[in-house]
Amino acid sequence: MPNSPLVPTVRRRRLGASLRRFRNEAGMTLDAAAGAMAWRAPKLSKIEGATQSIRPVEVEALLTVYGVQDTRVKDALKALAQDAGKKGWWQTYSTIVSPAYADYISLETDADTICEWSPLVVPGLLQTAAYARETIAGVTTSRTPEEVVALAEVRMARQAVLSRPGTAPELWAIIHEAALHQRFPARPATMREQLRRLLGVSEMPNVTVQLMPLDSTPNPGVVGGFTVTAFPQPMPSVVLLENLSGATYVEGNDAAPFAKAFECIRVTALPVEDSLARIAELEESHRK
Missing domain, CATH: 3.30.870.10 (Endonuclease Chain A)
Known part of the structure; x- marks a missing residue:
């Protein structure tokens, strides 16, 4: 069975949008850019659409294809690729x-x-913990008291x-x-x-x-x-x-x-x- 597409997390969306922008600035079509990487166009389309992952080394190679030389740009996008699927404490x-x-x-x-x-x-x-609990309880229409307390804990942890x-x-x-x-x-x-x-x-x-x-x-x-x-x-x-x-x-x-x-x-x-x-x-x- 084929793998299910990845959930397009916000990090993947930011990465995909940036890669799409650099591709457009380079004046390259999906087919041309994918071909330069020995990929098929659908793969690059999914990366830009945040439904497929990309390794940091591939990010650097792709940016090189687009003519991006700024190491700060490359490092920032490679770090985003590295952390795209990382789970945070909020999980x-x-x-x-x-x-x-x-x-x-x-x-x-x-x-x-x-x-x-x-x-x-x-x-x-x-917010204070008490203020968080009171406001969450006041605006919600479907949360249980236990969920209100848990959401306040999330707010405090943030x-x-x-x-x-x-x-x-x-x-x-x-x-x-x-x-x-x-x-x-x-x-x-x-x-x-x-x-x-x-x-x-x-x-x-x-x-x-x-x-x-x-x-x-x-x-x-x-x-x-x-x-x-x-x-x-x-x-x-x-x-x-x-x-x-x-x-x-x-x-x-x-x-x-x-x-x-x-x-x-x-x-x-x-x-x-x-x-x-x-x-x-x-x-x-x-x-x-």
Whole structure:
């Protein structure tokens, strides 16, 4: 029996898209490129479509065919090929972590910069365990209490990326102030603890937190939240959009408008020092 096609993980999609881009820039058809590798065109098509694996040594040979000489590019894509099928710690939670969520954790793990605009909730990388449990339980319509607890554990485990020695990503999080006025009747201390968490994590050298004030001027953020994950060159950025039906990814050139929008949102938000002062004011108000 023929082998079943591989699941197109986000790493394979990023690799396939990059190889397709370099092939197009070289002006080569699928047939020509595959022929230069002594392959059949369907094999290369599957690699570009992320349904077939490719070894790092084959990546280097293919890039040579395309005339790519930059060693940084070759090393980045070979590393992606090496890690394309690698299982992460989140596989332990495979029964509750959807493939789309697993893809995002993989992106988060590989990123060197994460820019998140969050108009409704505190970003997951900055949440306390109690806040995570309360918000997950509040938005879900089908999860059991046990699954809610497990999903909160996943969210907490993701935060380890911020303190990863040597390779921790830069996180720039912009939160709408309205999200910090949310009430938790069953556990009133939740928001106070969350505000303290924001003040604490903002002291990390790779974390920047800004607030969008309640009286802000119109800006691209009114359309909705998004997260831009950026990677070392030559890998393009990937944007995450979330809604009740799950996650949607915007990749390649289509991600560029979101980076521009984030810059507009950043300029509209309170300066960092003013943002932290406002968070401190809110935290103090919860103690009265």
